[in-house]
Each structure stands twice: as structure tokens, then as C-alpha cells.
Amino acid sequence: NSSENSSENSSENSSRGPVPDEATRRVLNERFVAEETARAAAADADPAGAEAKMRATREALPIAKIRTELCEALRTNRVVVVSGGTGSGKSTQCPQYILEDAVARGVGPDTRIVVTQPRRIAAVSVAERVAGERGERAGDSVGFSVRLHARAPRDEGASVEFVTTGVLLRRLMRDPGLRGTSHVMIDEVHERDINTDFLLVLLRALLRKRPELRVVLMSATLDAKSFSDYFARRGGLDWGEDGKARSSVLDDSSSVLDDSFASTGVSCRTADAGSAAPLLSVPTKPRHPVEMFYLEDLASGPCDDDDEDCEEDWESADVNDLETDPDKPGTLLSFDESQEPPEFALDKLGETLARALLEAQDELLERELEEALAEERAADALEADEEDEEDEEDEED
Incomplete structure (x- = not known):
């Protein structure tokens, strides 16, 4: 493992290095083209092989329908919004579409794509998935950077880097111009946390200074149009008569930024960006009917609070405990030897499973908290060591 600081510094240093001349760029792009050609040839050579199956899987994803539209939209627009439901493939495929299109157009060496994910585990897992689809390991054309x-x-160049939103914000603090980055893609933008809100404001302002920068917002909700409108309106924040900031994307009740900017008196008004960003929608249909259940409701059982007879029957129902197969993680096995009606037994099984999942959820949250505290302590220790080294250097001077 390497630290986040060292990874950010190395990426910044590489982007600040000497710009390759035209001949070098041409040689590099020829190498990138050869890589793409080799991948395609491997899939063609063995229709039953892993490469061919992976290509077929990618082409079957709903997002593949807008591949051409996405690449064309980015050639003529600085901001594009992609709306697609969970499972449409937007997180893994859109960065690859942009990368492959850049290589095909001869601008691979100039293309460095940064994709944000709201959580560390998502940034790492998606990076490894994309690298696997390209027949690589993370660290070649695809990489990731999360805390520590x-x-x-x-x-x-010709690279994709998956990072957490916080990592990109810290990178913007060190390098406000994001030198060397050609595309910024914000995934799960609909989740609307304070980091994402702040990042949208910074990117909105950065587009004024870097007209060649491209921004892609990816959302799983139908409210994606509001994000498209944000980059078209003047400034992104409107100021009301009461002096309170009102966001053109975010309503007053949900935006943490509104109160922050109003209290500090900082204005986010920027030049008019023109028309709304193109909105590309991927219609997806569920593969089977989906009915929503909440674990807390299942764990409480099917009886009403005032139905004593139901409660008595429910408590006497005999459904064996769940069993798991250690050789097959994620599988559950239950034996029901009772004489209860099938629906009743299934409800009892649902309650047992819900309780088990809630307990597992609590354990997972506890582990995540412990990991976060451990990372914070490690970061504090690293910062303290750096300060000690600086003090020693000052004393020597």
C-alpha cells in the first residue's frame, strides 16, 4: 500500500512535467492503438474465450446504446449528464468509451480521466473491474486512489483513475487547475452529500478557466435534468431577497452549501455557461417484478400490534435456524418440518433472515468505524512525523 499523499504528488508531478512533442505523442498513441487492437484480436481469435465473453457482456449492457451519442456529445459540449438506472453499466463503461474514442482519434496521450466514487470500496472495486475488462491489473491504464x-x-496518458470525492477535492486544493486532467466524471451524483455539492461548485468555476476540460455527471435518478440545468444557469447559486443562497440544483432544505455560503458571504456567481448540458438517458426495465421490503418491518413479523391471536400463533411457529455453507459464501439453507401453511413459514423465515441481516449490518458498521478510526490515527501519525522532519530541517538551517 502507498499513501494517498504520495500517489497524488506523483500524479501531479507527472502532469506538470514537460509536454511531449508531436512525434512522441504520435508514437505513444500508436502504442495505445496497438493495445486496443490486440484486445479486439484476442476476442476474435477465440469466440468461446474469456475476451470474447467479456466483450459480449459489455455490448449487452443498456449503456452500450448511447456509446456513440456520449462520445459525440463530449466533442461539442463541455458538460454531459448521463442518466441510467442501477445495472445499466454507466460506472464501468462510460470511462472506457471515452478512453477508447480518444485513442481512436489520436489524442490518447492527452486523455487522463478522473472518475469519482462516493465510497472507498466502490472506487477500488470499480477500478479493478474495469481493469479486468481490459485484460489488465489495476496500475496500468486503469488505477485508483483512495485515502492511504x-x-x-x-x-x-490514455488512463482512467477512480478516486473518492474527498481525494479529488484535496487534489483541487493542491492544484486548482487540475493540470493534466482532461475529463472529470462524477458518479452517483444524485446521492447529494456535501463533498459532491462542493465539487460541483468548484468544477462549475473551473470550466471558465479551462475550456478544454470535459465534465460528465452520472446519475441513477430521473432528476438528472436539474444537474444539467445547473451548469447552464448563471453561477449555480441564486441569491434571494433575504440574502440567503438558493441553489439552482439543490433545494433550500437539502443543500448544506446554501447556509455555508450565506454565512460566509462568499458568492459563487460565474459567467453564463450557455445552454443546458446534454442529458443522455438510458431507459432500463427491471428483469423481473421487484417488491420493496424493509428489514425492520420483516423483523417485527406480520402481525398487527393489537392482534393477540396472531402473535400467539407466530411465537409458536417452528422454523429451523438458517444454515450457511462455508464453501459457498452467500448461500442460505433452511429446513422447515412444521405443519404451518407455506405462507406462514415463509414469513417466519423472512423474519429470521431480516434479524440476521440487521445484526450483520450492525457488525459491518462497527468494523467500518474501527477502520476509519485506525486510518485517522495513521494519518495523524504520518502528519506528525512530517512536522517533526520539517522542524529538524529548520533547526539544521
Whole structure:
């Protein structure tokens, strides 16, 4: 594992290095084209092989229908919004579409794509998935950078790096112009946390200074149009008569930014960006009917509070405990030897399973909290060591 600081510094240093001349860029792009050609040839050579199956899987995803539209939209627009439901493939495929299109157009060395994810585990897992689809390991054309752990992509360009939103914000603090980055893609933008809100404001302002920068917002909700409108309206924050900031994307009740900017008196008004960002929608249909259940409701059983007879029958129902197969993680096995009606037994099984999942959820949250505290302590220790080294250098001077 390497630290986040070292990974960020290395990526920044590479972007600030000497710009390759035209001949070098041409040689690099020829190498990238050869890589893409080799991948396609491997899939063609063995229709039953892993490469061919992976290509078929990618082409079957709903997002593949807008591949051409996405690439064309980014050539003529600085901001594009992609709306697609969970499972449409937007997180894994859109960065690859942009990368492959850039290589095909001869601008691979100039293409460095940064994709944000709201959580560390998502940034790492999606990076590894995309690298696997390209027949690589993370650290070649695809990499990731999360707090205290990174596997940066290659420096030559034609790369995709998955990061957490917090990592990109800290990178913007060190390098407000994001030099060397050609595309910024914000995934799960609909989740609307304070980091994402703040990042949208910074990117909105950065587009004024870097007209060549491209921004892609990816959302799983139908409210994606509001994000498209945000980059078209003047400034992104409107100021009301009461002096309180009102966001053109975010309503007053949900935006943490509104109160923050109003209290500090900082204005986010920027130049008019023109028309709304193109909105590309991927219609997806469930593969089977989906009915929503909440674990807390299932764990409480099917009886009403005032139905004593139901409660008595429910408590006397005999459904064996769940069993798991250690050789097959994620599988559950239950034996029901009672004479209860099937529906009743299934309800009892649902209650047992819900309780088990709630307990597992609590354990997972506890582990995540412990990991977060451990990372914070490690970061504090690293910062303290750096301060001690600086003090020693000052004393020597």
C-alpha cells in the first residue's frame, strides 16, 4: 500500500512535467492503438474465450446504446449528464468509451480521466473491474486512489483513475487547475452529500478557466435534468431577497452549501455557461417484478400490534435456524418440518433472515468505524512525523 499523499504528488508531478512533442505523442498513441487492437484480436481469435465473453457482456449492457451519442456529445459540449438506472453499466463503461474514442482519434496521450466514487470500496472495486475488462491489473491504464491506498495509472496518458470525492477535492486544493486532467466524471451524483455539492461548485468555476476540460455527471435518478440545468444557469447559486443562497440544483432544505455560503458571504456567481448540458438517458426495465421490503418491518413479523391471536400463533411457529455453507459464501439453507401453511413459514423465515441481516449490518458498521478510526490515527501519525522532519530541517538551517 502507498499513501494517498504520495500517489497524488506523483500524479501531479507527472502532469506538470514537460509536454511531449508531436512525434512522441504520435508514437505513444500508436502504442495505445496497438493495445486496443490486440484486445479486439484476442476476442476474435477465440469466440468461446474469456475476451470474447467479456466483450459480449459489455455490448449487452443498456449503456452500450448511447456509446456513440456520449462520445459525440463530449466533442461539442463541455458538460454531459448521463442518466441510467442501477445495472445499466454507466460506472464501468462510460470511462472506457471515452478512453477508447480518444485513442481512436489520436489524442490518447492527452486523455487522463478522473472518475469519482462516493465510497472507498466502490472506487477500488470499480477500478479493478474495469481493469479486468481490459485484460489488465489495476496500475496500468486503469488505477485508483483512495485515502492511504493507491495504485496510480500510467503517466503517459490514455488512463482512467477512480478516486473518492474527498481525494479529488484535496487534489483541487493542491492544484486548482487540475493540470493534466482532461475529463472529470462524477458518479452517483444524485446521492447529494456535501463533498459532491462542493465539487460541483468548484468544477462549475473551473470550466471558465479551462475550456478544454470535459465534465460528465452520472446519475441513477430521473432528476438528472436539474444537474444539467445547473451548469447552464448563471453561477449555480441564486441569491434571494433575504440574502440567503438558493441553489439552482439543490433545494433550500437539502443543500448544506446554501447556509455555508450565506454565512460566509462568499458568492459563487460565474459567467453564463450557455445552454443546458446534454442529458443522455438510458431507459432500463427491471428483469423481473421487484417488491420493496424493509428489514425492520420483516423483523417485527406480520402481525398487527393489537392482534393477540396472531402473535400467539407466530411465537409458536417452528422454523429451523438458517444454515450457511462455508464453501459457498452467500448461500442460505433452511429446513422447515412444521405443519404451518407455506405462507406462514415463509414469513417466519423472512423474519429470521431480516434479524440476521440487521445484526450483520450492525457488525459491518462497527468494523467500518474501527477502520476509519485506525486510518485517522495513521494519518495523524504520518502528519506528525512530517512536522517533526520539517522542524529538524529548520533547526539544521
